[in-house]
Amino acid sequence: MLACVKAEEAEYDPCALPYVADAFADHLALTSSALGGSYVIEAVVQNFAAIVPFTLDGMNFAYLTVVDRDAILARSDVAKDTSYVKLCDQESPSGQGCNYHAMLLLGQAFPPVTRGYVAVQSNIGGKNYLFIDTHLEVEGLRNDPQSPPIQSSQADELMDVIDDQEGYDRLILVGDMNSAPNDPALGADTPYTILSSDLYDAWVLRPGNTAGLSCCQDEFLTNRVSLLTRRIDLIFTREMPSAVKSARLIGEVAADRLSPPGLGLWPSDHASVAAGLRY
Numbered sequence: 001m002l003a004c005v006k007a008e009e010a011e012y013d014p015c016a017l018p019y020v021a022d023a024f025a026d027h028l029a030l031t032s033s034a035l036g037g038s039y040v041i042e043a044v045v046q047n048f049a050a051i052v053p054f055t056l057d058g059m060n061f062a063y064l065t066v067v068d069r070d071a072i073l074a075r076s077d078v079a080k081d082t083s084y085v086k087l088c089d090q091e092s093p094s095g096q097g098c099n100y101h102a103m104l105l106l107g108q109a110f111p112p113v114t115r116g117y118v119a120v121q122s123n124i125g126g127k128n129y130l131f132i133d134t135h136l137e138v139e140g141l142r143n144d145p146q147s148p149p150i151q152s153s154q155a156d157e158l159m160d161v162i163d164d165q166e167g168y169d170r171l172i173l174v175g176d177m178n179s180a181p182n183d184p185a186l187g188a189d190t191p192y193t194i195l196s197s198d199l200y201d202a203w204v205l206r207p208g209n210t211a212g213l214s215c216c217q218d219e220f221l222t223n224r225v226s227l228l229t230r231r232i233d234l235i236f237t238r239e240m241p242s243a244v245k246s247a248r249l250i251g252e253v254a255a256d257r258l259s260p261p262g263l264g265l266w267p268s269d270h271a272s273v274a275a276g277l278r279y
Contacts (some may be wrong), residue, residue, distance in 0.1 A: 001026045001067040007053075010060040017056065024064075026073055040079040044071045045097020045118035047135065050111055068096065070122050070175070071134050082122040085130065087161055092116050098161075102153035113137070117158060117175075127169040127279070134175035135156060136191055139183060148188030151178055156169050159198065162238070164231035170279060171238035173199060176215075176270065180230045192234070199236035202275050206247035214249060214271040223264035228252055233273045246277035 004015035004024040015024055047068040054064040074082040086097035097118030097175055104113035117134035137151040147153075155177075165171055179191035181201075203212045214233040217223055235247075250256075252271035258264035 001028065001065075001069065003065040003067075004054060005063050005065075007061040007063060010062065012060055014054060014060055016063045020056070021093075028069060033071075035073075040073045040076055040082075042079065042082050042120045043084040043096045043118045044069050044094045045099070045116040045133075046092045046094035047099065047116045048111065048113045049093070055056070068135075070097070070116060070118055070133050070135050072118060072131060074120065074122065078122055078124060080213050082120050085119040085121045087117070087119050087132075087165075092118075100154040100157055102137075102150050102157060104137055104141055104150055115154060117161070121168070126165070127189075129170045129172065130168040132158075132162070132164055132171070132173045132175075134173070134176050134177075136175070138161050138178050139190075140186055149186050149190075152188040152190050152194065155179075155194040156174055159194055160253070161196070163187040169239075173236040173238075174273075175234065176232060178232055182233050195214055195234075195236055196229050199238055200233040202237055202241070202244050202277060203231070203247055203273070205241065205244040206275065207244075212247075212249065212273065214252070214273055215269070217266045217269045219269060221269060223266070224254075226252060226254065226266075228271055233270055235273060235275050237277055239279060241277040241279050243278040245278060247278035250274055 002024045006013040006015055015021065028041065047070065051063055051065050053061050055061045055156045084096055091097060092099050097116050099114045099116040106113065115135050115137055117132055119130055119132040122129045122131065138152050139149065139151055141150050143150065145266045162171065162173065177191050181192050183190045183192060213228040213229060213232045215230045217227050250272040257266055
């Protein structure tokens with residue numbers, strides 16, 4: 001979510017300029033509206049939030065509020081049997097989901113960069129499912145040179161939570177793990193190693209040997225040739241599925257770029273990952 005407020009001393013409002021004004025919005029609400037009721041927002045965890053100065057001319061300033069969130073949306077036909085699950089005592093500022101104790105500290109002048117996880121439960125075909133979504137810290141970052149990478153500590157914390165969830169027939173974990181299967185260990189097991197030690201990586205259970213590279217396009221989304229070189233957006237399942245159907249990437253080819261053809265932006269710096277799990 002992005003919000004913008006003009007500074008009192010500014011002669012004009014940078015937030016209102018037509019070529020940037022549409023960026024200042026609740027993008028989760030816009031996504032929900034675009035889906036037209038076919039999906040329902042079931043749970044939202046607030047991660048980090050920050051207020052930063054914003055200017056386009058170096059003189060007229062506004063204050064940009066950035067709120068990072070992860071959300072779980074349920075298809076409308078299963079939403080009635082789906083509900084938020086509380087997995088920790090102290091929930092995030094959104095009132096749902098949990099923030100990891102391990103976080104990136106940037107000093108007294110900046111708020112900590114918190115990441116989190118959020119879960120819903122659903123009854124499908126008479127089976128109880130727990131569905132968890134998360135976003136781990138960027139690889140290699142540490143608060144102390146002697147400590148494990150922050151993302152590894154977060155993955156350990158998440159696995160402790162998952163190990164406590166015994167009352168479900170199926171458990172599925174998805175998210176941007178910022179960790180690929182071939183990443184080197186940097187003084188501690190990588191999140192991929194930690195998670196895959198007890199969970200099945202759905203992508204490697206699919207037929208064929210497609211690489212599944214989902215990250216990352218240029219930060220401005222203007223690159224003409226795709227730059228996806230890492231598989232860090234992952235689907236894990238605690239129970240072995242009998243089949244993984246239609247595992248695929250979405251938004252990874254040039255034809256998926258937005259209009260106008262040949263000039264439009266990529267829809268995201270990551271490709272989406274989708275799969276159907278059959279048990």
